[in-house]
Amino acid sequence: xxxxxxxxxxxxxxxxxxxxxxxxxxxxxxxxxxxxxxxxxxxxxxxxxxxxxxxxxxxxxxxxxxxxxxxxxxxxxxxxxxxxxxxxxxxxxxxxxxxxxxxxxxxxxxxxxxxxxxxxxxxxxxxxxxxxxxx
Numbered sequence: 001x002x003x004x005x006x007x008x009x010x011x012x013x014x015x016x017x018x019x020x021x022x023x024x025x026x027x028x029x030x031x032x033x034x035x036x037x038x039x040x041x042x043x044x045x046x047x048x049x050x051x052x053x054x055x056x057x058x059x060x061x062x063x064x065x066x067x068x069x070x071x072x073x074x075x076x077x078x079x080x081x082x083x084x085x086x087x088x089x090x091x092x093x094x095x096x097x098x099x100x101x102x103x104x105x106x107x108x109x110x111x112x113x114x115x116x117x118x119x120x121x122x123x124x125x126x127x128x129x130x131x132x133x134x135x
Contacts (some may be wrong), residue, residue: 002074005060006123011118012062019065020048020109024102031097043095047072071096 023046030043049066073096081090 004056005058007120008055008058009060009062010116010119010123012064013115013134014120015111016048016063016107017116018048018064021106022064023048023068024106024109027097028099028102028106031095031099031102034083034085034092036085038085040085040093041113042085042093043073043097045073045095045097100109 027045033043035042047069049069050063051066052061053064054060072132075093075096077091078094079090080086080092083092085092087093
């Protein structure tokens with residue numbers, strides 16, 4: 001695998017992890033939101049999906065975003081009869097976002113982003129050392 005392939009693989013990883021971190025941030029920002037109408041559905045957690053794709057020019061396998069799916073797990077029900085989003089029995093549905101899970105996912109995405117960045121930096125460093133040797 002050449003330098004260009006290494007950088008393209010790592011760059012695709014950077015794009016994928018960047019999207020993953022944005023979606024996690026959106027989930028965290030909406031973890032306490034409720035529906036705007038009585039008995040309505042609140043924010044539903046989103047999950048990015050990825051797929052491997054072969055770059056025909058270089059033969060390297062890169063990461064592409066497969067899409068963004070919604071988490072189908074059940075909403076939590078909280079008894080708050082005075083809340084405008086409460087149903088007829090006084091229960092409010094809250095998002096299916098768990099802050100601890102999101103923070104663990106965020107940390108994993110950050111580490112993966114850093115690893116891809118380090119790989120690009122290493123490839124750049126090797127290229128610069130090769131140029132220095134040729135001088």
